[in-house]
Amino acid sequence: MEASAATAIMSPSEFELIERYFNSVFSQGLSPGISLGIGDDAAVISPAAGQQGCICTDVLVADVHFPAAADPSDIAQRALRVNLSDLAAMGATPVCFTLGLTLPAADEEWLSHFAAGLFAAANRFDCPLVGGDTTRGPLNIAITVYGEVPVGEALRRSGAKEGDSVFVTGSLGKGRTALEALGLGKTGENTDAIEAVKGFRDIKRSDMTPGYKDFLYQCFYQPEPRLTFASAARQYINSAIDLSDGLYADLGHLARASGQAMHVDAGALPFAEAVIALTDSAQRQSAALFGGDDYEICFTAAVDSAPALELIAAESEVVITCIGEVAAGTGVTVRDDGNIVSMEGNHGFDHFRGAEK
């Protein structure tokens, strides 16, 4: 009702945009845990009995985390899935999310595709949008997800025990390989994404197939948060972290938080067929350790939990691989064929430094 005579001939307002694309799309059917969804000053969540809340925020910036010209539906999928991967690392189940969306212009076509991708991901993971803020500025997507985990059962970085096996879900190096193989780092205006692939020697583009391309595109824009597995395997897991910055940096966080050392066997790192076909072994090792963007869960568990974990993984249709062990000490040591791999000058992807090798 704030519409005035002038409104009709003007571009859609902030309110109208939010309403048209988000309220309408997301207002159908609230989950049991949501007492009040989008459209008020805040959403109201009713915690289930015996549950704690988990909350985390990830920001995706155009030409840093994705090419600005990417399909808005893909951008939205990636933005929500990357956040949900953090919830998976806690062993939590998604409840809802909020969206802080900054857009250069009120482009209806862009917004409708973005909303479609967001809605598809929200539906897929049963995690409705409950609120947010849309404003004008350089493209920036800040998503906060809220999930639940039974009291005292949240997976932490700090629980790794000496003698634990170190596991990862899925496969590694695909995020960085996708960035390179699909030229994603070279589409942007911003130098950050370009910097990110500088150190990665040319992959075997000639071996690219349509199947590999689809796989890598999917890996980059629709990473699969390991929610089902992590939630089901919670009782067997001593510590866990989401792999977003590269295994070396992320395992470093586990090591530091747990006061333990992490020993990794480079030969055990799991790779998808597309990554194996398009990279040499040094490239894929580097992509796994330092490339980032894999959104798998790295976790530690007692050696004798392996059979139970394998069973849960199979039921969750996820492959898990033991890649090393937790030992007394500090830091992360990577061995290849028994020889310690020098980490001199290497580190995970870092948005403030770019990645140099």
Add this chain to the structure above:
Amino acid sequence: MEASAATAIMSPSEFELIERYFNSVFSQGLSPGISLGIGDDAAVISPAAGQQGCICTDVLVADVHFPAAADPSDIAQRALRVNLSDLAAMGATPVCFTLGLTLPAADEEWLSHFAAGLFAAANRFDCPLVGGDTTRGPLNIAITVYGEVPVGEALRRSGAKEGDSVFVTGSLGKGRTALEALGLGKTGENTDAIEAVKGFRDIKRSDMTPGYKDFLYQCFYQPEPRLTFASAARQYINSAIDLSDGLYADLGHLARASGQAMHVDAGALPFAEAVIALTDSAQRQSAALFGGDDYEICFTAAVDSAPALELIAAESEVVITCIGEVAAGTGVTVRDDGNIVSMEGNHGFDHFRGAEK
């Protein structure tokens, strides 16, 4: 431990920045409701018995919501307070918040001031930072606050009843007057903030005093979220909304959500001394109705609740003013001396349109 020989001579990494300025500042002492704070994949919140969670997100963009060159401590204060005002409008009590911070460069001085302002506001409102994400890009601050409210007691926009009185806390028009009087809309590179003040005729700058200037600066950068009052007055309030876009637009939301009409007496709108001194009556009326950025609570309550509300307001050291009534019908009608004020071409501040009159 991801530090390598190369790290020492490089600019601080994303991890180091986050750790130095946020983890260290915010890690001392968790509130009872926070089981796991900053530094893991997500924070873990333990809901108090009988409480529901309230969650909301606001984004502040440089040169749209504040001048990019503003004191980072002030920017941080404003960013958190503006979000807390949404929680106040729900009658909720803050529990914690997350920060999605996008920065053009890893500027230590900027970050340390920003963290100091954020910490001051977090402390003041007992709302600790529990997580977030820092990345590189154009300055953008996305804050998500989480609060609690007793089950079933959250204040909604939809509860206004015919015959209710319409109240506002504090005074109006100060956000827009500050923008103009302090020249905040003219410091930025971006045209948005400049557009925002275009329609506001020159204020009486010659009547500015240091006291008025301080007051308006405070209003803009440290708006006072009405948490104490709204939480204490919850049982008497039928509907409520945070005044961020201007009274006319925000009352419009109340009217629509409640299926009622809102009648406003322009002569009853409360103004601070500085606003009265620096504006003529048409200017301040326009600032209140369309200027936005006031971060007061507009609420409706039964006529006979007024004495109880006045008492709670006095105890909370907040002034409340009855500015109109809820009637059968739709939309917002403003009367000045009994005559209906035409709203032709007028609307609240809108980031996608600028504000034109």
